[in-house]
Amino acid sequence: MNLRTQLVLSFVLLSVLPLSGVTIWSYLTSRAGVRTAIAAEAQRLADEMRDPVEAAIEQLRARMQRLRGREHRPTESEFERALSKALDAAERDELRLLLTSLLAPQQAQEGVVPFARDADGSLYAPTPAQAAIAAALGLGKAPPGGLRLPFPIKPEDWVVAQTRDLGSGIAVGVARPVDEPLRAMRQTAARNLATGLALVALAILGILPLSRRMTARLDALAKGALELGHGNLDVRVPIASNDEFGRLAATFNRMAEELKTQQVRLLAQERLHYELEVSRRIQDELLPRAPLRAPFAEVQGISTPAREVGGDFFNYFLLPTGEAALVVGDVSGKGVPAALLMANAQATLRARLPLATSLENLAEALDAELDESTPTTVYLTLFMALLDGDEGILRYVSAGHNAPFLVRSNGELTPLPPTGRPLGLFPGGGYEERQVRLQPGDGLFLFTDGLVEMEDEEGLAFGVPRLEVILRQVNGESGAAILAAVDEAIRAHRGLAEPADDVTMVFLRFGGPATA
Numbered sequence: 001m002n003l004r005t006q007l008v009l010s011f012v013l014l015s016v017l018p019l020s021g022v023t024i025w026s027y028l029t030s031r032a033g034v035r036t037a038i039a040a041e042a043q044r045l046a047d048e049m050r051d052p053v054e055a056a057i058e059q060l061r062a063r064m065q066r067l068r069g070r071e072h073r074p075t076e077s078e079f080e081r082a083l084s085k086a087l088d089a090a091e092r093d094e095l096r097l098l099l100t101s102l103l104a105p106q107q108a109q110e111g112v113v114p115f116a117r118d119a120d121g122s123l124y125a126p127t128p129a130q131a132a133i134a135a136a137l138g139l140g141k142a143p144p145g146g147l148r149l150p151f152p153i154k155p156e157d158w159v160v161a162q163t164r165d166l167g168s169g170i171a172v173g174v175a176r177p178v179d180e181p182l183r184a185m186r187q188t189a190a191r192n193l194a195t196g197l198a199l200v201a202l203a204i205l206g207i208l209p210l211s212r213r214m215t216a217r218l219d220a221l222a223k224g225a226l227e228l229g230h231g232n233l234d235v236r237v238p239i240a241s242n243d244e245f246g247r248l249a250a251t252f253n254r255m256a257e258e259l260k261t262q263q264v265r266l267l268a269q270e271r272l273h274y275e276l277e278v279s280r281r282i283q284d285e286l287l288p289r290a291p292l293r294a295p296f297a298e299v300q301g302i303s304t305p306a307r308e309v310g311g312d313f314f315n316y317f318l319l320p321t322g323e324a325a326l327v328v329g330d331v332s333g334k335g336v337p338a339a340l341l342m343a344n345a346q347a348t349l350r351a352r353l354p355l356a357t358s359l360e361n362l363a364e365a366l367d368a369e370l371d372e373s374t375p376t377t378v379y380l381t382l383f384m385a386l387l388d389g390d391e392g393i394l395r396y397v398s399a400g401h402n403a404p405f406l407v408r409s410n411g412e413l414t415p416l417p418p419t420g421r422p423l424g425l426f427p428g429g430g431y432e433e434r435q436v437r438l439q440p441g442d443g444l445f446l447f448t449d450g451l452v453e454m455e456d457e458e459g460l461a462f463g464v465p466r467l468e469v470i471l472r473q474v475n476g477e478s479g480a481a482i483l484a485a486v487d488e489a490i491r492a493h494r495g496l497a498e499p500a501d502d503v504t505m506v507f508l509r510f511g512g513p514a515t516a
Contacts, residue, residue, distance in 0.1 A: 043161035113175040217245040233260035292316045296389030301506030311338025312504035325353045329382040330448040359397040363431040370424035379425035392438045409441030440512035450501035457497045479507040
């Protein structure tokens with residue numbers, strides 16, 4: 001059963017059933033009301049007949065008593081007995097005539113059957129037919145030779161009202177039929193029902209086009225939803241009206257538009273995620289993949305970006321002069337821009353360090369170039385150093401970078417403070433090259449600010465003091481063990497909190513002169 005048929009049937013049921021129920025209820029309640037009204041009217045007519053009939057009977061009785069008294073003798077002869085019987089017969093005849101004449105005016109009302117009944121149960125009525133009806137209703141005995149009715153009489157179709165105690169056991173009453181008023185009432189109810197059904201039929205003829213329009217719009221929505229489910233996000237439903245169906249169609253179109261926008265956004269995010277993943281792999285390739293093991297030192301490091309790619313970098317390699325070059329940098333910002341600048345800086349340093357006459361001149365040149373090629377908000381902290389293996393001399397420049405720790409073999413920690421501002425931040429301030437002498441067994445721990453600024457779930461930073469404690473605890477172990485211990489400590493400190501910055505660590509262990 002389709003929706004249109006359901007709508008029409010629902011309308012018919014909602015219309016016809018209440019209409020039929022009201023009609024039947026009206027008929028039943030009206031039937032009871034009519035019967036009550038007829039009974040009240042019959043009782044009124046019977047009560048009106050009571051007094052005249054009672055008075056007439058009293059007069060008849062008095063007159064007959066006088067006649068009997070006048071003819072009374074001490075001894076009755078045959079004549080006297082015959083005369084008494086004649087008087088009795090005359091009294092009955094006069095009573096019949098009297099009652100008939102008194103009941104006759106009531107028959108003028110349509111359908112009314114007036115009657116009287118004496119002590120013997122004999123019935124008196126204005127006409128033989130009315131006497132027969134009263135007898136058929138069980139109100140008394142029909143007079144001798146009475147009329148036989150050609151139709152049956154049903155007591156339930158009549159209302160009877162009667163009075164008693166009018167003297168000599170005589171009762172008068174009225175019988176009225178209720179069939180005629182009820183028949184008229186049934187005709188009226190049927191006429192009303194027919195009229196209602198005709199109105200319902202007209203309403204159905206009006207609802208059919210409406211249901212056709214409704215189902216057509218719902219079909220359009222269903223087809224649109226099916227297309228949308230198959231992935232066609234360009235599907236749209238025509239808005240044919242401003243009613244609920246029109247608003248539903250507008251909502252559907254808006255939903256389809258939002259789904260299309262979301263799909264475009266998701267595709268862009270997936271493409272960006274893919275590009276970032278490729279960038280991360282490229283960045284990994286730019287970083288050293290294995291430790292540097294020189295005759296006089298061993299260097300290794302790790303870098304963990306906060307996002308897919310980051311701005312931290314490190315590198316180490318041997319120069320043609322036999323020195324070991326070591327760089328650790330941190331570009332401001334996160335993501336792809338920082339990663340691009342990091343790759344450019346790392347390539348520049350790899351190319352220029354072997355040719356640099358001094359580290360401070362190289363830092364000043366990089367500072368000027370970075371200021372010219374990048375926005376003013378972009379800068380770079382950098383620690384670059386050259387280690388002479390024969391002398392154990394470490395020459396370095398720290399451009400605003402976090403102070404690395406010189407870890408002596410005896411556990412003493414000495415920070416190496418910056419020797420100038422970050423590159424590209426207020427350029428032209430100049431840089432100073434400094435140097436320290438390393439002894440066999442000494443180490444150098446370098447890191448970016450993401451390590452000491454790593455926060456836990458409550459926002460508490462890891463801090464430099466915690467780092468110093470760990471470095472003292474693991475002093476003397478291999479570089480790999482030291483880096484692993486620090487990495488484990490910061491991960492335990494962070495817990496479930498997301499990292500806010502990249503973390504880079506490098507450890508150099510000096511083993512002594514190359515000739516040793």
